[in-house]
Amino acid sequence: MMINKYIFREYDIRGKVAEDFPPDVVENLGKGFGTFVKRSGGQEITLSGDVRLTTPDLIKYFKQGVLSTGVDVINIGILPTPVNYYSMFKLGVSGAMQITGSHNPPEFNGFKMSLDRKAVYGAQIQDIRRIIESGAFEKGEGSEVRHELKDDYINMIVGKINIERPMKVVMDCGNAAGAILAPEVFKKLGVELTELFCDIDGTFPNHHPDPTVQENLVDLIAAMKTGQYDIGVAFDGDADRVGVVDETGEIIWADQLMALFLPEVIQNKGDEILYDVKCSQALEEMIAKHGGTPIMWKTGHSLIKQKMHELGCPFGGEMSGHIFFADDYFGYDDAIYVAARAVQMLSRSDQKLSEMVAELPKYYSTPELRLEAENDEEKFRIAK
Template sequence: MSLDLSKIFKAYDIRAVVPDEMNEQIAGSIGNAFARFVGAPRIAVGRDMRVSSPELCAAFVAGAVRAGAHVLDAGLVSTDALYFASGVFDVPAAMFTASHNPPRYNGIKMCREKAAPIGEESGLADIRRLAEEGPQIERDGGGIEKIDVLADYAEHCRRMVDRSSLQPLRVAIDAGNGMAGKTVPIVFDPLPFEVLPLYFELDGTFPNHLANPIEPENLVALQKVIRQNGCDVGVAFDGDADRCFLVDETGALITGSTTTAMVAERLLLKNPGATVLYNLICSWSVREVIAENGGAPVRTRVGHSFIKERMAETGAIFGGEHSGHYYFRDNFRADSGIIAALLVLEGLSQFDGPLSEMLAPYERYASSGEINSVVSDQHGAIERLRRRYADGREDTLDGLTVEYEDWWFNCRPSNTEPLLRLNLEARNKESMKQKRDEVLSVIRE
């Protein structure tokens, strides 16, 4: 009997409620399909700390072995470390994680050799078709080999910064009971920082808060620790530790755009004239900082598969997203929240003052943040916006972007829900609020 996996295969990965939408049988079928699709003699597989991950991952591995693949089993590992394994072993890889989603979810992130992306248009649709068609193919030659990449990955991360310049900063780190609780100690232990750990115990039920640092309520404990202990900076990771957000010494959240600008400047100091990518939701300040530091700014669509592809095309040294994903050429073009955090800590070590002062040159505009609106007719709402703002500079690289001299907005549809996502920026807070409310009124007519 064929499967219908349309609900769980998304634009960039697989996400599902367990066991309603994904169980061991389905995981096994996807593992078999993945091995057949990539056609490689070896693949790497890892998993996060979610309650359902061991059984689902084991079923996936069994399906891949049945297809004749030799599986390098990385066990409990962060997504960025598994991407590293894909790079150093030159193998496709699959990571069981649902990132920041609630405990009942799980999912699979996949890549080709050297951490090259697999998205809907570059393989996910084919893997889905193979898994749905069944039955599983059986071939000889499969097997399982345990690997441990964390020590090598930790040293790789540390090589991205000048260790001699690092100062004994006091750093609060919230792992959110996610995989950063395993990866961060191995990376940070040899460094001079004083780390104040929050929720480093691996627990896929997320007993303290969801591992989703983009939501303010999940930063409250970190902000409290920073203020009470006089920390220089705070770092919050998502569930699989490939994404991070920073908090300054006052407890204020640092946006993904600001972190992108700071990291871009660090890397351009070391690589003059390099190309840097930023997605179209990022602040105007990102483009400006890249240009001011002699770099070549390139604007991209939102999403890791698009950014990785553009990095390969342009030879870009770095790419940043407003959502806390940061991609590095010297990390197989894969994202790593830990490398981004280390580069900011390197910059702060060399700066004569607190982080809030270091941020000032990058925070030039007022942003709305991402605002979701439920709409039944996404296309109709975007057409209303196009007509209303026809006098602005328009592009449709990803949704609709309209730009004026003093403000801009982007409105794009969700891939999975009847939502439109609005991001808007203006030169001051008053103008931002006025334009935000005006655009939202058009969207919600």
């Protein structure tokens, strides 16, 4: 069958739905992943997706493909990506699939895969591509069950966080998947919450759900300047990346936020803390100052997670807003948990967030430069 080879990326399978994901292609993606899971010794996966308008159909056809390989599916519904990750730990399944376009425009969607509690990426994604191109799928009759995980996840987060003084928080969900449960988490934590765009709309009518781009934080910044708020938080399309704004409306970039967490996460002298190449020298210096060992690594959330697992790091992150706690959490990127940890950290201090950031070393750096390519073929040629 004809399938666009450029949908098979480094960290996921992604493309424009109308062009790249007709029903037969999506069903074959399900067959490919089911075969991959089965040949890896697995038997059961969880399946969920984000709030994009195309997601329910993609879930439907992908599920058909997986079931035809004899792999069982636990359908956990429309949820943020971190809940999909959590399902592997809670339900003990072999693998997981989250259908999400993340921070991409509404016409895009994609497939984030996990196996044995680790991200499927790189060569493994190409293995799945080759399985699909060969048509040599496993055959069987898998079963489907539905499982409600939302309340379990909310209670798990609330049980890990302790807010020690009254906090006023502005939250911008960008009409995306975080809106499904992030406001409820924060209300249960007892914070005074002001919500921006926390109603679900898969067309993202107010702004693009990507908190690493300054223009997408304009509404959050404006809201922070209207009241005596302590912190503002924003999530990307599937709530695995976080953006933070201080009480004055200044953006706290991910490497700055990571630096603020260091006193909590470095418990033993020499603890290795992982960060990507786009983070500033200030983070490296602060890791050393707090007794940790700074480890610079390649950009890419899957690469960071894998290296953290290999080294046993308690904490890591990258400039894009993927932040990973493994000190009292599972080591995956969960923007809702990271935001809650930020509020907890602030509640334990008598300083304002801007005052905490002012104590960090200051270096000047260029913003991330994103080069536009005419098409995927050109992009992949340049990347080589």
